[in-house]
Amino acid sequence: MASTSPFTVKWGIMATGWIAEMFTKDLLTNPVSRDVHDVRHEVVAAASSSAKDKAADFLAMVKAPSSANAYGSYHELVADPNVDIVYVATPHSHHFQNAMLALEAGKNVLCEKALTVTAAQTRKLVETAKSKGVFFMEAVWTRHFPLSIKVRELVSSGAIGNVYRVIADLSFNKDAADGKVDFADSHRMVNPDLAGGALLDLGIYSLTWVFQTLYHTQPEKDKEAPNVVAAVNKYHTGADETTSVITQFPKHKSMGIALTSLRVGTDVDGHNSGGAAIRIQGSGGEIQVMGPAYRPLQYKVIKKDGGGRIEVVDCPIPRDEERDWGHGMFWEADESARCLRDGKEESATLPWSESIVIMEVMEEVLKQGGVAYPELITTDVYDAQSPLNTGMR
């Protein structure tokens, strides 16, 4: 008789910051609370680049099992034979070196967005995952939401006719009275040493909506990477603060407009009064997704011949009532687990080739906007002893 016990994946968490906390709490929720029965997750280790105590405090804070190991270095984490997959939760500046460290140690890797700083770095990571025969995926959690899956299905099934244009925005109003934005210059959002800027942090989600509706849905034989035209306003640190990107898919007669800013907000008043964050426009109607683009909870379908009727679909994030938690990052973890179970090195939901094309688009935008990052974080030469891997800041 076939076994019905769920496939278990043992996670090692690299870094102890904000998103590491959100993701790890999601890993620790009961999958049954989201009606998932085929996979489950264990948190077996966490590492801080600066101190073992920090990792131990992190594990205690997220209420991980007491058996989980705390490490004071990323090197120790990737050497732990008990870890199946490493979740990289460092700033984007560090992703290439940190993910390489884990891949070179033969670990499967789920790496936070933006995957890297350059397209060459992404290509190198993919080559390494391929040569090591391990799973590797960019952690764009939104792609794995049931809402995203449903919207992709609607687009592919022609529910709104041919989709010709997508407008997507993820912007935060961080405008400050002194002409600056509400982040210290050293903060990862605006610090070039940490690959700061609106595009790599927020614009990636606007592009995610453009790509998952206009590119991912293209048949394999007709895949078309876009032409790119961008405008960038730079912050005084050199990072981008407001960036607008037009992606043109001429063969498909479609265009995506991806917007991001640290000066104005998509959600003007915190109540979505400004309307949809994403508009997917087809010949037969429109799908509107209410923001934020990274964690949408509702979409609307408006048909051209619908006589003014609007279908409104709510997609709440399930909570594990016992842990009083549920953020929505568990779906990308479930997908990673299924790929490991099925011996897949990449996910069909966000294939390597698509992460590469998106990274190429972002690189082109930054080039057009004159944004340049330091050599330490743009090199595609792996160095196990890079300060990005050893934590020597």
Ligand SMILES: NC(=O)C1=CN([C@@H]2O[C@H](COP(=O)(O)OP(=O)(O)OC[C@H]3O[C@@H](n4cnc5c(N)ncnc54)[C@H](OP(=O)(O)O)[C@@H]3O)[C@@H](O)[C@H]2O)C=CC1
């Ligand atoms: N998917 C999502 O919704 C989100 C994704 N992110 C992504 O996650 C990544 C991390 O963001 P976030 O958690 O907000 O960042 P934080 O600053 O909160 O945490 C980053 C962690 O990385 C480690 N780190 C190592 N070197 C450095 C360094 N030089 N400076 C700062 N931190 C360092 C630190 O952990 P330690 O000391 O333990 O090594 C730190 O706690 C980013 O790439 C971001 O794009 C962020 C927010 C939301």
Ligand SMILES: O=C1OC[C@@H](O)[C@H](O)[C@H]1O
């Ligand atoms: O990925 C993200 O989503 C949520 C934002 O608050 C955060 O800045 C960004 O990194």
